[in-house]
Amino acid sequence: MSSIPALLRDRVRSTPDAEAYRYPAESGWTSLSWSEVGERVRPLALGLKDLGAGKDNRVAILCSTRVDWILADLAVLSTGAATTTIYPSNTADECAYVINDSGSVLVIAENDDQVAKLRSVQKELADVKHVLVIDGAASDDGWVLKLSDVSGEGDFDAMVDAITPEDLATLIYTSGTTGRPKGVELTHDNWLFTGSSVRELDLLGPDDLHFLWLPLSHSFGKLLQVVMIDCGVPTAVDGRLDKIVENLGELKPTFMAAAPRIFEKVHNTVAANTAREGGAKAKIFNWAKRTGIRVARARQRGQSIPATTKIEYGLANRLVFSKLQARFGGRIRFFISGAAPLSTEMAEFFDGAGLPILEGYGLTESSAGSFLNRPAINAFGTVGPPLPGVEVRIAEDGEVLIGGRGIMRGYHNLPAETADALTDDGWLRTGDIGELDEQGRLKITDRKKELIKTSGGKYVAPTHIEGKIKAACPYLSHVFVHGDKRNYCTALVTLDADVVKPWAQAEGLPEDPEQLREHERMRAEVQKAIDEVNAELPSYSTIKKFAILPADFTVETGELTASLKVKRKVVEDHHGQTLDSFYAESS
Structure with missing residues (x-):
């Protein structure tokens, strides 16, 4: 496979009528099949090409997580251009910096509020030919166009065939704590490698439903987008944080990725509510929690569960855990946690509750996914073994180094910073301190610069x-x-x-x-x-x-x-x- 658009084209041909995306509309959730995705992407890509998108240039997306983000991204990539991701929470000055540093020639903006942000710095955006708004109005001066009006004709397949694995696919600007953020250059091959590595784990099947709320401007969300195309798994998309719990109950997904904060918040809400109610309900919850943790710890040690504990656990599941499972829709097979460390306490609680969390690890510079625990060998406190094809070694000072096809091309226009981040033989210096156990699972002990x-x-x-x-x-x-x-x-x-x-x-x-x-x-x-x-x-x-x-x-x-x-x-x-x-x- 040569590119993400080629991967999409193959998916459309393989399972045209299967559900690809589900998204909220006025009448409730509605769906797009893979063939319908192809029908939406094709004319939009050709229209973007007419407006100036194409090989060796960039198009920025300034939008929250929604299906329109994914369709726009796939259309941009199909022209041969790379997508520059911008967080919708960024200020006008931050947006201007990313757009100018990346050399983006078009910007796809979510709504009139984001357009207003760009208007305030329009004089600084000399290379931007047009802003294409998803939910908003075109402007009289022609600078702002409605994305829904963008359409074109031409040889779509030839345009896709011209994209090579080494071509730039994404510029993701890391959230630096000092100075300006750096643009991480990730190629089509970077994403294809990582997506296929996840597929090789055989975690996902035809009956799965993925719920995606993570920022698509972040590498974690982008990786999940590519993985689902590769595996052909449908994704329900809605980035509204205040709707996560409601959506889970309504959609009944089988898995979801999240940052640890989401799991902490669910645990704390349940724990605080039962503590507040007190009495028998609090005692039952605390007993069930202890029972679940006891079972989770026994599993971690590879020990068999005593018959009496099994009976207690069955009762705890019926009285407490089944209600928590129902809040997540009742079909969750596992969660995936990344972006920050997951505490052992959270891992034990959710595992005991029948909602296992598979912790993983990766950086934007490694295409987001490099390590992941597996359901059968989920070791708390570790981020699991490497994904297939990912290489790892521990430097003398304890720093984790990662090698393989998922490693970035470099930082955009920053050769010195690129040299600092990559070894002479192309391995990524992660900046994290870690160690490998006897089974090759990685344990991150802390950030090198944060100790x-x-x-x-x-x-x-x-x-x-x-x-x-x-x-x-x-x-x-x-x-x-x-x-x-x-x-x-x-x-x-x-x-x-x-x-x-x-x-x-x-x-x-x-x-x-x-x-x-x-x-x-x-x-x-x-x-x-x-x-x-x-x-x-x-x-x-x-x-x-x-x-x-x-x-x-x-x-x-x-x-x-x-x-x-x-x-x-x-x-x-x-x-x-x-x-x-x-x-x-x-x-």
């Missing part, structure tokens, strides 16, 4: 501690452990408004976030969780002080990436005064 070294010379892995504290207190949204070059570790925590508000109401506590965060009862709940985690840690990594922040970390404030990872440098910059106050007395 905390206290003033006493001790190294601390912050994400490990953060995950444990979040699991111990259902009212928390984020935990940020700090202590680099300090004489002890401290933490910033944020509250999950959806979970903590009902609890505060039930307990007669102030609902105002500013008052609640300083209330002694709220602080006691957080302190209890920290004490519980501290009891398992060496003294040098225990949390000595903490503060509850007035607002959560968000993508909009720049404290989270689009895949919901915390930008540590940004958080330190935003809350430096609070962090410094922890050490004022000891300085």
Whole structure:
């Protein structure tokens, strides 16, 4: 296979009448077959070519996750052009930087609000010939056109046949915590290799339904798009975060990929609700949770489940876990977790509840997917063995190096940064510290640049501690452990408004976030969780002080990436005064 459009063409020919995509419409969910996808992509691609798209240039997409994003992307790629992805949450200046740095000649924008953003920097976008709006109006000056009006005629197959595996397919700008983001150059072969590697695992079948909500501007979402074309599995697409739980119940998918934050939020909501109700219901939930974790741990050790435990587990499933499974539609075979570390506590809870999470690992620079646990060998605390064809080695300093066809071509127009990221023989320096177990499964211990070294010379892995504290207190949204070059570790925590508000109401506590965060009862709940985690840690990594922040970390404030990872440098910059106050007395 030579390109993603060639892969799509092969899929259309192989299973023309099978469902490809399902998406929300005014009358409910509607579907497109693979042949209908081909019929939508063909004229749009030829129309984009007439407007200037083609080999060796780029077209930017500024849009949230929806089926129109996928169709536009496939059409852009079919012209031989590469897609530049832009997060819809980006500011006008950030959009202008990505568009100009990539050299994009067209921009596909979701709606009039995104067009207005581009209009505000139009003078800076000298190379942009047109903006094509999905939901919006064309402009009188001709700069903005309706995407639905774009259509053309010509030899579509010849255009697709001209694309080579080495041609650039995607420019994805990484969410840097310092300086400008870097454009990662990924070729058609990069994506085809990674997509086929996932297919070789034989995880997916004809009866599966994939639910996609992840940002398609992110490499994780893009990989899932390619995998489903390769495997011929239908995808239900809706990027609205507030609709995830509702959509799961309605669509009844068999699998879904997500960042750990989504699983943490589900767990915390359920745990907080049952704790608030108290009485028999809380006791039954806590008993079921303990029973499920006991079974999950036995499975991890490869031990048989005693008959009495099987009976208890069956009862726990009937009373508690079956209801949780129903919230996800009742057909989930597994979840896939990526983009950030999944805590063992979350893995054990969901596995015990009959909702196994397969943790994986990859970087934008490795086409998103490099390692993945398998259902039969799902080892908590690891990201599994490499995907077929992926190579791995551990450097002398513990850094994980990845090789294979999925590794990026380089950073766009940044030869020095490319040289820093790739070894002389083309292996990717991940920046993560890890180790391989006896079965070749990778365990990431922390980010190379994020390891905390206290003033006493001790190294601390912050994400490990953060995950444990979040699991111990259902009212928390984020935990940020700090202590680099300090004489002890401290933490910033944020509250999950959806979970903590009902609890505060039930307990007669102030609902105002500013008052609640300083209330002694709220602080006691957080302190209890920290004490519980501290009891398992060496003294040098225990949390000595903490503060509850007035607002959560968000993508909009720049404290989270689009895949919901915390930008540590940004958080330190935003809350430096609070962090410094922890050490004022000891300085």
